[in-house]
Amino acid sequence: xxxxxxxxxxxxxxxxxxxxxxxxxxxxxxxxxxxxxxxxxxxxxxxxxxxxxxxxxxxxxxxxxxxxxxxxxxxxxxxxxxxxxxxxxxxxxxxxxxxxxxxxxxxxxxxxxxxxxxxxxxxxxxxxxxxxxxxxxxxxxxxxxxxxxxxxxxxxxxxxxxxxxxxxxxxxxxxxxxxxxxxxxxxxxxxxxxxxxxxxxxxxxxxxxxxxxxxxxxxxxxxxxxxxxxxxxxxxxxxxxxxxxxxxxxxxxxxxxxxxxxxxxxxxxxxxxxxxxxxxxxxxxxxxxxxxxxxxxxxxxxxxxxxxxxxxxxxxxxxxxxxxxxxxxxxxxxxxxxxxxxxxxxxxxxxxxxxxxxxxxxxxxxxxxxxxxx
Amino acid sequence: xxxxxxxxxxxxxxxxxxxxxxxxxxxxxxxxxxxxxxxxxxxxxxxxxxxxxxxxxxxxxxxxxxxxxxxxxxxxxxxxxxxxxxxxxxxxxxxxxxxxxxxxxxxxxxxxxxxxxxxxxxxxxxxxxxxxxxxxxxxxxxxxxxxxxxxxxxxxxxxxxxxxxxxxxxxxxxxxxxxxxxxxxxxxxxxxxxxxxxxxxxxxxxxxxxxxxxxxxxxxxxxxxxxxxxxxxxxxxxxxxxxxxxxxxxxxxxxxxxxxxxxx
Numbered sequence: 001x002x003x004x005x006x007x008x009x010x011x012x013x014x015x016x017x018x019x020x021x022x023x024x025x026x027x028x029x030x031x032x033x034x035x036x037x038x039x040x041x042x043x044x045x046x047x048x049x050x051x052x053x054x055x056x057x058x059x060x061x062x063x064x065x066x067x068x069x070x071x072x073x074x075x076x077x078x079x080x081x082x083x084x085x086x087x088x089x090x091x092x093x094x095x096x097x098x099x100x101x102x103x104x105x106x107x108x109x110x111x112x113x114x115x116x117x118x119x120x121x122x123x124x125x126x127x128x129x130x131x132x133x134x135x136x137x138x139x140x141x142x143x144x145x146x147x148x149x150x151x152x153x154x155x156x157x158x159x160x161x162x163x164x165x166x167x168x169x170x171x172x173x174x175x176x177x178x179x180x181x182x183x184x185x186x187x188x189x190x191x192x193x194x195x196x197x198x199x200x201x202x203x204x205x206x207x208x209x210x211x212x213x214x215x216x217x218x219x220x221x222x223x224x225x226x227x228x229x230x231x232x233x234x235x236x237x238x239x240x241x242x243x244x245x246x247x248x249x250x251x252x253x254x255x256x257x258x259x260x261x262x263x264x265x266x267x268x269x270x271x272x273x274x275x276x277x278x279x280x281x282x283x284x285x286x287x288x289x290x291x292x293x294x295x296x297x298x299x300x301x302x303x304x305x306x307x308x309x310x311x312x313x314x315x316x317x318x319x320x321x322x323x324x325x326x327x328x329x330x331x332x333x334x335x336x337x338x339x340x341x342x343x344x345x346x347x348x349x350x351x352x353x354x355x356x357x358x359x360x361x362x363x364x365x366x367x368x369x370x371x372x373x374x
Numbered sequence: 375x376x377x378x379x380x381x382x383x384x385x386x387x388x389x390x391x392x393x394x395x396x397x398x399x400x401x402x403x404x405x406x407x408x409x410x411x412x413x414x415x416x417x418x419x420x421x422x423x424x425x426x427x428x429x430x431x432x433x434x435x436x437x438x439x440x441x442x443x444x445x446x447x448x449x450x451x452x453x454x455x456x457x458x459x460x461x462x463x464x465x466x467x468x469x470x471x472x473x474x475x476x477x478x479x480x481x482x483x484x485x486x487x488x489x490x491x492x493x494x495x496x497x498x499x500x501x502x503x504x505x506x507x508x509x510x511x512x513x514x515x516x517x518x519x520x521x522x523x524x525x526x527x528x529x530x531x532x533x534x535x536x537x538x539x540x541x542x543x544x545x546x547x548x549x550x551x552x553x554x555x556x557x558x559x560x561x562x563x564x565x566x567x568x569x570x571x572x573x574x575x576x577x578x579x580x581x582x583x584x585x586x587x588x589x590x591x592x593x594x595x596x597x598x599x600x601x602x603x604x605x606x607x608x609x610x611x612x613x614x615x616x617x618x619x620x621x622x623x624x625x626x627x628x629x630x631x632x633x634x635x636x637x638x
Contacts, residue, residue: 085552085617085628222468261540329529331536352536357527364528367424370580370592 040069040110040153047071050101053208053252054264054349056186056275061202063106063190069153070105073114076144076166078121078230081180083248084255084346086223087216090230090237091253092123092166092179098253099210099277100164100183105156106190112153119147122230124168125176129154130317131162131185139167156187160300161319165279174280175234178215178241180253182279184208184319189301193273193323195294196304203273203323207264209285211278211314211336211347212253213246246281249341251334251349258334258349268329268355275299277319283347285322286311286337289330292322311337328362329355404496405445405453407636408562410511412441417506418520419589420606421579430583431522431531439510444503445633448476448565448572454488462491467614470552476570478552478629482599482611485573485632492634500634505576507635508602515559515566517542519605542605552629563633571603571616571627578608601627 046068051057074095081091081098094100105111111132117125124145128137132154135141142150166181167173195201217225217236224247227233240247252258266272271293276285292309299320306312314320326332336347417437423430452473457463464487468479480488485502493500509516519542521534553568577594584590601607601616607627609616616626 260543263536263540329527330532350536352533353529354533355529357529364428366427367429368422368580369424369582 043110044068045071045112048103050074050095050103052095052097052101053099053210054258056102056104056206056208059104059188060106061188062192062200063109063188067106067108067110067190069110069112070103071112071114072103073116074100074127075116075118076121076125076181077118078123080226081253083214083216083250083253087214087248088224088226089214089216090179090227090233092125092176092181092230094127094164094166094181094183098180098212099208099279100181102183102208102275103185104188105185106188107156107159108190109156109187110153111156111185112151114149114151115142115144116149117144117146121146123172123176125166125181126168127152127164128167129162129164129185131156131158131160131164131187133157136167137164143168156185158300159187159189159302160296160298161186161275161277161321162299163277163279163317163319171238174241175238177280178213178237179230180212182210182212182277184210184275184277186275186319186321187301193294193301196307201294201323202271204270205266206273206275209251209258209274209276209334209349210253211249211251211276211283213281213345214248214250215240215243215245216247218247246345248346249336249338250346255346260350263331263350263352264334266326266351266353268326268353271323271325272351274322274324274334275319276314276322278314278316281316283314283316284311284337285314285320286335287322287324287351288333288335289328290324290326290332293325294323296321326351326353326355328358329353330357405449405492405634406447407443408446408511409443410441410507410561412439413510414438415506415510417509418518419579419581419591420505420520420576420600420608421581421595423579423581423583423589425583425585429528429531431520432581432583432589433522433587435589437506439506442503442507443636444507444511444563445635446563448570448631448633449485449488450474451477453477454480457488457491460491460495462494463487476552476565476631478570478631479614480573480630480632481614482573482609484614488632489634498636499638500636501638502573502575502632503602503635505574505600505602505606508572508574508576508600511561511563512566512602513560515604516602517605539605552631565631565633567604569603569628570631571601571607571609571629573609573630573632574600574602576600601630603627 048057077093077096081089083089126139126142128139132138138152142152144150162185164183166176193201219225294305295309295312296305297312297320332351334349335342341347416434418434423432451470454477458465466479489500558564559566577596578598579594581589581591598608599611601609617628
């Protein structure tokens with residue numbers, strides 16, 4: 001009989017995944033034996049250090065010069081995360097954060113990712129880039145066991161915001177994603193974003209809202225169960241996952257991760273690009289008191305953006321982008337407008353906006369006063 | 375401040391099986407109380423106030439609070455369980471990990487039911503503190519979240535209040551288990567510095583702020599009660615868990631518990 005660790009790491013997992021095993025084999029035949037070599041030695045290389053969400057690493061909105069090879073490095077970290085009061089997730093993360101950090105490149109650039117699975121991890125992992133073409137988004141070429149690393153290069157041919165996620169095969173795929181292993185890459189057009197008239201638009205800030213839903217088992221008393229390790233959490237978690245009713249729906253990995261002292265900030269008059277990513281489940285972002293001036297609902301910048309949206313739809317397994325110029329100061333709530341998920345399950349962020357109130361846009365004409373009936 | 379153990383006359387009641395112990399599995403020992411001397415506080419009601427047709431923050435009022443006795447500790451899980459066992463309280467949606475820890479996840483109605491039951495079994499009068507009493511008892515732990523702004527810009531008041539709420543909470547993160555501060559405040563009360571808010575009998579007020587600073591109060595809205603904590607919070611009375619976020623206008627309390635005042 002296999003130990004749990006052995007089962008999760010290898011033999012049993014692969015046996016359960018004939019499709020992925022075949023795909024990997026097919027790739028090794030075609031890619032390695034017959035593919036013509038490509039010489040990218042003339043391209044400039046740039047290394048980008050990733051930063052934890054909701055922030056995004058420094059980048060140009062308009063690409064300077066010719067396509068480049070953009071190097072990233074991510075370490076996979078399996079760790080317990082407290083996603084709400086007394087609710088612990090045996091999390092799996094790209095680079096230690098849920099969601100995984102956002103990468104930014106330009107159309108025509110090459111993304112070169114070094115993916116590290118440190119020896120202290122228990123599970124094998126990989127990465128499937130929705131922005132990439134072929135080999136299951138790179139998943140078939142990047143399966144790394146604990147104590148292994150791999151380097152994948154792909155050409156960013158389509159501009160837009162795209163999900164990446166772990167997809168190590170079979171039932172491991174939804175589990176790894178539901179445990180936090182998903183992130184976003186933004187491929188900007190080389191000449192930057194365009195509005196509905198084809199005019200260039202620049203953003204003053206970009207915030208990256210990664211939405212996750214979690215399925216955390218409870219004991220007979222209704223308390224969340226805390227597990228020793230990620231393997232121990234699997235059987236119970238699978239049962240809750242298959243019921244499709246999450247216990248938590250959160251931004252940035254935890255209830256309240258983007259509120260209070262962690263609230264997002266902006267200034268009146270600033271254009272803020274909100275990139276919203278959900279790898280597994282539909283969502284519907286809404287900025288309470290604001291709008292989406294220009295919204296790439298499906299996140300793909302070759303399409304004309306929608307204008308003046310109240311709420312926009314994020315298909316599970318995609319990332320979208322919404323640009324908004326803050327016209328009024330105050331505290332805004334950025335929510336998943338399934339308000340049960342926003343308020344009761346956690347999917348709320350706050351944006352604190354400095355500026356001067358504009359009475360033309362809104363004024364309190366009569367403050368609440370007593371009314372005793374007519 | 376003087377700490378008093380109220381013992382006399384009640385040991386007898388507690389010690390006689392059959393009087394009420396027959397229905398109570400593990401009767402709560404009589405709660406230790408703290409005597410709070412009469413004092414004057416700078417008190418600011420919470421609610422909808424207006425001046426010249428605009429929302430206004432009521433200025434602080436000097437308010438005399440009569441002396442009272444209040445429980446030294448928040449009502450514990452064991453104490454609340456005794457009321458549930460007696461059939462006088464509804465089961466809370468969560469129980470603390472240890473019986474001795476504060477009972478949370480109780481609504482204002484739950485807390486009021488406990489006060490009624492506790493009054494009956496102790497043959498004394500117990501009730502929730504009003505918000506001024508709570509403020510006096512909390513002393514240096516009381517935080518006023520209100521922000522007075524001069525320029526009538528609603529956003530500034532909102533932003534400052536939000537920032538003030540964040541400062542007052544001063545907690546390392548949003549995800550904390552219920553935690554009564556083990557220390558005592560200057561009045562000898564325990565548990566006040568933690569993340570458990572305490573129900574009071576105070577209601578959401580409304581009224582007019584005169585140019586003189588005087589208040590003309592209307593009828594309060596008592597389906598929303600004031601909970602005392604690191605900042606005050608207005609919570610609908612049947613809510614047991616107000617911790618979930620989503621309110622852009624202010625920060626919610628983390629957990630809801632309570633302690634009682636002895637005497638009418």
